[in-house]
Amino acid sequence: MSIKLSPYLKEVEELYEKINDFELAVSLQNKYSPVEGMHHYTKEDTRSVIDALSKSLEFNPGELGELEDAMRSGKIDFMHLVHENETMPEEERQLLYIMSRPFFKSMKNAVNVDDMFWQDGRCPVCGSTPSLSVIEKESQRKYFCSFCGSQGHFMRIGCPCCLTENPQDITIITLEGEEGMRADTCGKCMSYFKTFEGSMTAEHSIDSLDIMSVPLDIVMQEKGFKRNSPNPVGIIKMNQD
Ligand SMILES: [Zn+2]
Ligand SMILES: [Zn+2]
Incomplete structure (x- = not known):
């Protein structure tokens, strides 16, 4: 395949590498399942996810504080990313999506309905x-x-x-x-x-x-x-x- 690397694509590829690092660094203590209907991380997992995210995506200390508070107080519902994404500010939606990837993968593993x-x-x-x-x-x-x-x-x-x-x-x-x-x-x-x-x-x-x-x-x-x-x-x- 011979895609010419535009500066934009290069940026996307670099971000993709960082997101892979983030996902490797996260180890969730809790399992999430579509049956239980829990749509955000537990307190312990929030800590681990925020830490991994700050490190891999190079956020300054405290920069994700608001997001962490919202997650801990249960204000975040990852299902909104699927069903109500058009009403969310783009930057917020993107960060939440990146953050949600380990969550959704855990849900898939809980029920595995491939094929x-x-x-x-x-x-x-x-x-x-x-x-x-x-x-x-x-x-x-x-x-x-x-x-x-x-x-x-x-x-x-x-x-x-x-x-x-x-x-x-x-x-x-x-x-x-x-x-x-x-x-x-x-x-x-x-x-x-x-x-x-x-x-x-x-x-x-x-x-x-x-x-x-x-x-x-x-x-x-x-x-x-x-x-x-x-x-x-x-x-x-x-x-x-
Ligand atoms: Zn159509
Ligand atoms: Zn899915």
Whole structure:
């Protein structure tokens, strides 16, 4: 693959590395499960997550104090990231998303429902609409959740966002010189998701593929399509400013 590194992509890649460090540094004491309905970290886990976040993302001491207080007093509900993200200020939403990644992964591990059919095109663990899919052999498509990492199946042709099954609503867009990836767009709800060829997952994780294909997001959004859920660094709307 031959994506030219724009300064923006380089920034995103650096942030992605820091987020990986953060996730490795967090060790949660509590397990979270969608069944229990707890949508934030316990007190002990809040401490550990804030410490790891400050270190990996180089926040000044105390800078995350407000966030820590809000978390401890139960004011934060990670499910809002999935269902009410459009009303949140962008910076706050991005930081909360990064912070929530160990939480959502713990939820996935609690119920592991990989390879199921996704009712209504949504992740069965956290209810989010996918932004990524992989076409496997025999043209089977698998979707990936951008919050918890669950993977599952849905209609082969159709939009997981508005559920149209009309093939005329769906257009596939590829970028010249970018092999193995494309965007599936829906003209009905104006959303898109990115699709990778199965062979690409042999070398790269789905998160890395999402980051490497940021240029495709930029082009799709310039064309007026919207992404359904954040990328691994918490970005939904690409912005080159
Ligand atoms: Zn999920
Ligand atoms: Zn649609």
